[in-house]
Amino acid sequence: MEVARLAGVSRSAVSRTFTPGAYVSKETRAKVLAAAEVLGYQPNAIARSLTKNRTGIVGIVIWQLENPFYSIILEMLAENLQQQQLASLLLISSPDTMDDLISTLLSYQVDGVLLPASTISSNMAFQCQRRGIPVVLLNRQSNHDNISSVTTDNYGGGREVAIYLVAHGYRKISHIRGASNASNAIERERGFRAGLAEHGLIPHSVVTGDFTHQGGARATRQILAAEERPEAIFCANDVMAMAAIATCKNEFGLSVPEDLGIVGYDNASAASPLYRLTTVDHNNEEMAAKAVKMLVERIADSSVPVRHHVVPSLLIERSTTRLLPNG
Amino acid sequence: MEVARLAGVSRSAVSRTFTPGAYVSKETRAKVLAAAEVLGYQPNAIARSLTKNRTGIVGIVIWQLENPFYSIILEMLAENLQQQQLASLLLISSPDTMDDLISTLLSYQVDGVLLPASTISSNMAFQCQRRGIPVVLLNRQSNHDNISSVTTDNYGGGREVAIYLVAHGYRKISHIRGASNASNAIERERGFRAGLAEHGLIPHSVVTGDFTHQGGARATRQILAAEERPEAIFCANDVMAMAAIATCKNEFGLSVPEDLGIVGYDNASAASPLYRLTTVDHNNEEMAAKAVKMLVERIADSSVPVRHHVVPSLLIERSTTRLLPNG
DNA sequence: CTGAAAGCGCTTACAG
């Protein structure tokens, strides 16, 4: 080892210099640091991983970065990880690369895995967990109950939307739901129906929109093609809500909120201020921070119990809904 | 090594089984594969890195994922890397974490670095390059001429916007430029001015907007507060263009394109279809693919020369501009 | 506080 030689000490000494809390005399440390400076030396994290049996790498499996909710969550996750001196291995998932992803995760010996919602994460979470790699699911719960998760209060948020709309005079309310196998979509719909039921109402119509822009536009067309149009549409995320607004305006000549109320979910339209979307916010910052915290705890101590943290959600009223005369 | 024992062969044999193109007999390979299957064995990429002196990890340093241009580029980059069997280490940059990022990159022995535009990337690129780590800059050129880059034709795009607007009858055209130290912003403005000059025009006014939503809104206010308002505003990216449209409408009661034409840059408003933004597209897919290709080539052979690839750009006409009566 | 030695899980000449 170059540095050890130049500093005139053992490799153990240089290792200890770079190990916080290890016993090294001031003089030795100084010599090592000086030599490192000269050589531009930097401990090799890869080699360290091998002996420590810990890489300091956390896998983040994600997709659909074109959805601002995911890209913002990703940024926050990676930032939180960085603060904890953890590195992020980014894996873009898709139904057909699943196997590759698992083996990448495994072969790079990640210390943990963060799984922002995706419809295929459940199986992967299970695979990792099985091999002793801690996992935390974001915005999604698993069928396997022994996997940690941090979710927003999807049920509560959906219910709040229903109550809010009814209070504003809306009665005929349709719903564009998310991917039918995603727990967050299911919960939002359940909450929405529950809120409506409290007022003796049922949805005017419900169509699946898949959380995508395309899906949202298609669902909107389907809803508006019906005999009787709804007074409002609750969309299971902002991407679909934006698609719905554009479809209303461009294809049906309908104004929002004059002709139709629209509510989204995620509060992810900040970059598109023109929409002024009424939506449900769920503190992404808290979600990300909490998820990283839970993961770090389980990495440090695998006996820490699995937990399910729920972040409260908050309806944000903007300009895609209004108070109806009868409200 | 577990697998070797179970398969009844040497560790060399198992290594060779997992090394494409190595000499192993069919029988040996079969025995190893069977044992691996039983044990759930997966070669340890970390250990391999140590001997191969190559990690298969590429660092991606990025920020502002709330800008859809960056998040989409990131997704494409990571996908392309995955296809090449390379892993992505994601680093979120910010002015004050620069040093940490460099040392993370170095300590994890990344094989290469991808630097999507950011105003601080130049120095980092230089640091990496200096230590023999290939770098390719995206959408940004370096002052240090010996660093590869793939950029869009920012000059040509800016010029095309000017020519297009003039051809449609616009004369008094303002510009909201990007961060003043970003090469892409500078080139777009240069091209824009050149295009105007070809028609004997100069910009009505030019304000710096920093590429952010906030900056775009602020710049728009400043431009519209002037005595004489422009007939159109060319914004150096779509995020600012969307901010400009919202500001026009919400704060000044101006309609686009009736009262004012707006042109963006990046074609990054797909998620916000309501805007129907006239903008400049620069084939992100090609940019990402090319950047990864160039990086991979230099990783494989460090004697490959530095290159600067320019992706052509294309003006996309939508509905935030129109043909003026005099056009 | 310090250094020699073993070992982390692999790959790669080398000899067979």
Added chain:
DNA sequence: CTGAAAGCGCTTACAG
């Protein structure tokens, strides 16, 4: 085609 051995750059008991 195969295995024994050395080595990649570190860390960690261990003995001093």
